[in-house]
Amino acid sequence: MDFRATEQHELLRRTVREFAEAEIRPHVMTWDETQHFPSELLPRLADLGLMGIQIPEPYGGAGMSAVDYCICIEELARVDPSVALTVAAHNGLCTAHFAMFGTEAQKQRFLVPLARGEYLGAWGLTEPTAGSDAGGTQTRAVRDAGCWVINGAKTFTTHGRVGHVMVAMAVTNRERGRHGISAFVIERGTPGMSPGRKENKLGMRASDTSEVVFADCRIPEDQLLGREGEGFVNAMQVLDAGRIGIAALAVGLAQGAHEAALDYARERRQFGKPISSFQAIQWKLADDATAIEAARLLTHRAAFLKDQGARTTRESAMAKLFASEMAVRVAENGVQIHGGYGFVKDYPAEKYFRDVKLTTIGEGTSEIQRLVIARELIGG
DSSP: OOOSOOHHHHHHHHHHHHHIIIIIGGGHHHHHHHTOOOGGGHHHHHHTTTTSTTSOGGGTSOOOOHHHHHHHHHHHHHHOHHHHHHHHHIIIIIIHHHHHHOOHHHIIIIIHHHHHTSSOEEEEOOBTTBSSOGGGOOOEEEEETTEEEEEEEEEEEETTTTOSEEEEEEESOGGGGGGGEEEEEEETTOTTEEEEEEOOOSSOTTSOEEEEEEEEEEEEGGGEESSTTBHHHHHHHHHHHHHHHHHHHHHHHHHHHHHHHHHHHHHOEETTEEGGGSHHHHHHHHHHHHHHHHHHHHHHHHHHHHHTTOOOHHHHHHHHHHHHHHHHHHHHHHHHHHGGGGGSTTSTHHHHHHHHGGGGTTTSOHHHHHHHHHHHHHOO
């Protein structure tokens, strides 16, 4: 086993880091305070291949590995977790669903422009009454005159207002339970599909999150994505891979919070010396650095196994659980090390602290990750 980064990995990390520092960092607080979704950034992300990171080149993507994907998400999250979330949701949910389960015609029509960054993708699973219990989906799709007619609503949808194309789960056969849920492709502007309320969030405020409402939304039959009745199962497979991305986001966020705390500790003087010379501060920094590396190894292991074609349900859940809860502790330590300055917006510590909590909630809460891991260990 070789844990050293390759020259290609180092080059990729350096390239994305330089981009994030130059193109994102100057705008982080403005985007956060105004809840501005930086659509102007999307073409530049696409130029770097970050809108189709793991999609094969024939479909317009960059053809990178899952480990490469982690590096990209980490480096974006280190500077602005909101932008990292936009890239992770686009790549790891909507685009991945097409890549894994779309027909060739659907891939040519939707996957190619998604991977090129010409479309932005949204993915709708969560509903007002179906969060962790995704099998409790209430949105319905029925056949009518050669079409599907969809009624219902999705909530907490990343890119719900700004996405060009959305993959949404809906019940097609209530009697079959989870095996009666199917996935559908709906394009923005389709009659009967409308954005609902934009969420006013604690953190990740530059990432668009909103409701999406379907009222007699009629789509062609060929916009069923995957086999009828397998939408829920396919969604769980998408989430297995998507959780690696959220784990990487948590690692990158923690790295950014840790670096900010380290810089501050070196500069801040109390009792005539830098606070970095105090053991209480040193131990926080040492524990944080160790935890970040442990989470990175868990995350990269899950990504490596994915690259090998292995099933990663347990490994993805472990990486997501450990990395997200680690990142919460590191971000909290960052605020504590900054003291009073950690509570004001002049320093980045407070934003990392606000942003980080979503990593323990999105794409499966910590409680759900523990259930997944336990089931993998025990069986059943």
